[in-house]
Amino acid sequence: MQSVGVSGTVAAARTRESVLPSTIRAGAQAAIWVQRGPINGSRPSVQIPSTLLAQTAHGNIWIDNTIAASLESSVSQIGADFENAYASDTAHFASPDYPANAPGLQPQYNACSANGSKQGTTQAYITEPQDRRINVMVVNSSALGGLGGYFSVANYMPQTALNCLNGGYESNEAPFIFVGWFAGNGNTYELQEDLVRSTAHELQHLINFVNHGILASGASSASFNGYESTFVNEGLSMLSQDLAVQAMYGAQGVQFDAADALQRANTYLGNPGNYSLSSFSGIDPQGWGGTGAAQYNCSAGCYGVAYLFQRYLRDRFGGDAYTRAMETSGVVGSPNLQGVTGETASDLQGDFALAIAANTMGVASGDRRFNFGSLALTHSYRDQFGGATNLGGVFAAPVSGASMTVHAPVGGFTYVAVPSIPSSGMPVQVTDQASVSGFGLMGGLSQH
Numbered sequence: 001m002q003s004v005g006v007s008g009t010v011a012a013a014r015t016r017e018s019v020l021p022s023t024i025r026a027g028a029q030a031a032i033w034v035q036r037g038p039i040n041g042s043r044p045s046v047q048i049p050s051t052l053l054a055q056t057a058h059g060n061i062w063i064d065n066t067i068a069a070s071l072e073s074s075v076s077q078i079g080a081d082f083e084n085a086y087a088s089d090t091a092h093f094a095s096p097d098y099p100a101n102a103p104g105l106q107p108q109y110n111a112c113s114a115n116g117s118k119q120g121t122t123q124a125y126i127t128e129p130q131d132r133r134i135n136v137m138v139v140n141s142s143a144l145g146g147l148g149g150y151f152s153v154a155n156y157m158p159q160t161a162l163n164c165l166n167g168g169y170e171s172n173e174a175p176f177i178f179v180g181w182f183a184g185n186g187n188t189y190e191l192q193e194d195l196v197r198s199t200a201h202e203l204q205h206l207i208n209f210v211n212h213g214i215l216a217s218g219a220s221s222a223s224f225n226g227y228e229s230t231f232v233n234e235g236l237s238m239l240s241q242d243l244a245v246q247a248m249y250g251a252q253g254v255q256f257d258a259a260d261a262l263q264r265a266n267t268y269l270g271n272p273g274n275y276s277l278s279s280f281s282g283i284d285p286q287g288w289g290g291t292g293a294a295q296y297n298c299s300a301g302c303y304g305v306a307y308l309f310q311r312y313l314r315d316r317f318g319g320d321a322y323t324r325a326m327e328t329s330g331v332v333g334s335p336n337l338q339g340v341t342g343e344t345a346s347d348l349q350g351d352f353a354l355a356i357a358a359n360t361m362g363v364a365s366g367d368r369r370f371n372f373g374s375l376a377l378t379h380s381y382r383d384q385f386g387g388a389t390n391l392g393g394v395f396a397a398p399v400s401g402a403s404m405t406v407h408a409p410v411g412g413f414t415y416v417a418v419p420s421i422p423s424s425g426m427p428v429q430v431t432d433q434a435s436v437s438g439f440g441l442m443g444g445l446s447q448h
Contacts, residue, residue, distance in 0.1 A: 018173035020135070024060055028052040032137055033154060033170040034178060037145025039047045045170040054079045055133070058086045061127075062137045067181055071138070077191045081248075082136050085200035088244040089207055092320050093236070094327035096175065100425040104214030107222035107304060112163035124222070125156045125214055126173050132204065134175050136199060141180040149179040149198045151205035153213065153227075177202035192384055193245070193259045200244035201237040208233055208327060216330040229333040230297070231306045234289050236326060238264070238307030238420055239314060242434060246347070249384040256375065258383040261307050263321070264392060268304035269377065269394045275301040277309060277349060278411030292313040308375075312352050315373025317341050358391035 021028050031047040051068045051077040056063040059082045060176045063071050071078070092094070098104070108121040141148075154162060155176040162169040179198040181190060211342035213219055213226030227234075240262050245257040256262055267288060268275055275282030276294075278301050284290030286302035296302075314322050319342065325340040334345040341348060351369040358365050378393040396415035397406055406413040416425065 006338040006368045010015045018170065020174055024052060024055075024131075024133075024416050026052055026055055030062070032176075033155075033172050034137065034139055034143055035145075035147070035150060036143060037147060042191075044145065046143070048137075048139065049068050049136065056080075056083050058083060058133055058172075060133050060135045061081040062135060063176035064140045066140045067138070067183070068145075070183075071181070073237060074187060074191055078138060078195055081191065081195040081260060082134075082199045082203075084196065084239075084248050085203050085240075085244045086134070089200055089240055090117060092243050092323050093240065094207050094211050094324055096203070097132055098210055098214045102219070103217055104226070106220045107378070109158075109161040109222070110164045111158070111160035113160075114165055116163055118164065119160070119230050122137065122158045122160050126158060126163070129174060134177060134203065135172070137176060137178045138181050138195075139178055141342055144180050147180065147290075149177070149202050150430060151177050151202045151209070153209055153310035156209070156214075174205060177206055188385075196222060196245055196248055197241035197257055197260055200407075201241040204237040204240040205233060208236065211327045212330070212332055215323075215328075224289045225332060227332060227384060228336070229279055231302075231309070231427050232326070232333065232336065234280065235306030235310035237324065238268070238303055239310040239323070242307075242311070245384070252384060256381050257430055259385070259387075261304075262306035262389040264300045264382055265308050266304070266391055267300035268308065268387065269392060271301070272305070272356075272412065273407055273409065274393055275305050276409040276411035277413075279306045279344075280306065282412075308356070309349075311353055311375055312355055312372055313337075313348065315340065315375075316368055316371070349411075349413075356413075357396070357415060360396075369406075 006189075019032055030050055030052070032050045033045045034046045035046045036046055049065045050062045051065055052060055053063045053068060053072065056079040059073055059079065061082065062078050063075065104125055105123055105127065105434050107124045109124050111120050111122040113341070114117050136272065155172045155174060156171075157171050159171045159173060162171055171224050177199065177200060179195060181191075182194065185194060208228050209226070212228055216226055217222070218224040219226055241257040241261050245259075245432040246255060257415050267285065275298070279296070281296045282298045282301045283292065283294050284300045284302075288298070292296065294359055322340060326336060329339050331339060337343075337345045337348060347375075353371045355365075355372040358370050359377045362378070365371050377391050380388045380390045382388045394415055396417035397404070398417045398419060402417070406414045406416060
């Protein structure tokens with residue numbers, strides 16, 4: 001996606017004040033703060049004049065005024081997409097609700113005026129609105145600075161607390177998710193795929209934060225870390241896309257989010273050595289915005305491998321029991337993975353890598369560690385539009401000659417294929433030339 005011009009104005013830091021009207025009804029107007037690209041210290045947030053075109057059981061559907069007129073006839077489907085996402089995410093993950101006495105509402109933060117001078121203290125996060133609706137802001141893609149959509153913890157924080165950070169953060173002081181409207185994709189794709197998956201994706205992030213940052217018992221301490229590791233959080237959000245798309249189109253035989261999640265997975269499988277799972281970084285092809293250099297939060301392969309990891313873990317460790325536990329455990333990162341699964345994060349990643357190899361070669365392992373689960377990595381899966389995504393399995397560099405050099409990224413995997421082994425055997429010696437102290441290679445063998 002390209003970063004292009006944006007309408008709206010950048011304002012000075014505000015005091016505590018929600019931008020939403022006190023009474024929220026269809027037709028209401030608000031100048032909603034929208035983050036234009038990643039936070040970089042240059043106050044990238046802009047206010048976008050918006051209209052509340054619909055209210056659903058669980059959502060307020062706000063539309064950027066630059067596209068509101070053109071989406072009036074589509075807003076009921078946008079609302080249906082969100083309600084589908086809400087039903088799916090709350091069924092498979094957790095609730096976004098929290099009581100007024102939640103642990104995360106106990107700590108006090110510094111409160112500052114608009115110019116950053118300290119003015120007492122304020123609670124860490126806002127109280128949940130009485131109607132418990134999530135605000136869904138549909139933004140003209142040109143206003144997102146290259147983002148496809150996002151969730152920001154800042155909207156749960158009082159503005160007076162953000163004023164102390166001097167980091168360009170603005171709060172709408174209400175639960176919000178933001179999803180882009182990419183008119184160039186056409187209404188059919190936007191309504192039947194993009195907003196189906198993106199509302200589920202961003203809502204999982206919101207649910208993840210509420211459960212880890214507000215509801216976790218440790219959140220009563222101001223020093224508590226309630227932010228899930230990126231590769232885990234993004235993997236869960238990619239998994240939520242699968243589940244939401246299946247919920248809406250399962251009756252048509254759609255099993256997975258073939259139009260998006262499987263395509264990102266295919267990018268990873270085609271060149272696994274280009275990506276690090278645990279650092280959520282990698283080298284994407286140009287068609288996905290790659291530059292030839294490793295990038296954090298790369299668009300295709302980073303999401304693809306994080307998705308495959310969570311897809312594998314969910315199938316291995318009990319489906320909804322796994323995903324719910326990952327949200328509600330009260331811990332994050334590697335301790336979360338180990339607490340829920342009983343396995344270390346390192347062991348899980350090694351098992352995952354071998355499960356990919358076995359699945360690609362058609363090896364049906366009776367050991368659950370090496371059984372990838374419901375997704376076949378060399379299969380074709382149909383989407384809701386009558387098309388299909390053909391998964392090609394994982395690429396393995398074929399051995400040629402007496403020796404070869406491959407590169408395995410820290411936190412990632414590289415695969416090597418041995419076409420045939422002579423009867424006398426084939427000795428294998430692996431030399432680790434990693435320059436990163438404390439890391440080493442971990443090998444595995446899958447035979448067919």
